[in-house]
Amino acid sequence: MKRILFSLTLLLPFAACRWTPSTTAxxxxxxxxxxxHQTQIDEWHSGRVSRLTSDTGWLTVSxxxxxxxxxxxxxxxxxxxxxxxxSAPDSAGIITLSGGQTLFATxxxxxxxxxxxxxxxxxxxxxxxxxxxETVLRDQHPKAIPSD
Numbered sequence: 035m036k037r038i039l040f041s042l043t044l045l046l047p048f049a050a051c052r053w054t055p056s057t058t059a060x061x062x063x064x065x066x067x068x069x070x071h072q073t074q075i076d077e078w079h080s081g082r083v084s085r086l087t088s089d090t091g092w093l094t095v096s097x098x099x100x101x102x103x104x105x106x107x108x109x110x111x112x113x114x115x116x117x118x119x120x121s122a123p124d125s126a127g128i129i130t131l132s133g134g135q136t137l138f139a140t141x142x143x144x145x146x147x148x149x150x151x152x153x154x155x156x157x158x159x160x161x162x163x164x165x166x167x168e169t170v171l172r173d174q175h176p177k178a179i180p181s182d
């Protein structure tokens with residue numbers, strides 16, 4: 035008898051809840067015209083393409099290189115740990131990874147700048163996961179700037 039009473043006590047809260055199928059499909063607040071739906075898709079698509087092709091978008095990534103602890107040479111020269119396209123200078127700088135901190139230092143003669151045009155001598159590189167935002171650098175070397 036105690037088992038039955040215990041089981042009923044456990045089941046009583048569930049019996050009080052009534053499951054009803056979702057009525058979202060029948061709710062007029064969720065109905066939109068085909069034209070409105072297509073407009074929303076087109077706006078999203080246009081925004082996505084703009085984000086991908088912006089100066090900080092994924093389509094501007096020139097390479098994906100795992101950094102090793104210590105010094106990592108950056109440039110177009112063969113043997114650089116971070117190999118850039120041939121249009122970049124042979125040596126743009128050095129990335130030093132030490133204890134989770136990443137520092138970039140330009141090499142003499144290279145003209146590397148931040149995305150807003152400030153020259154870089156040496157600076158900490160930030161991840162896109164950092165609350166301050168990622169560090170975006172651009173090489174101003176004449177070979178690296180496409181001609182019109």
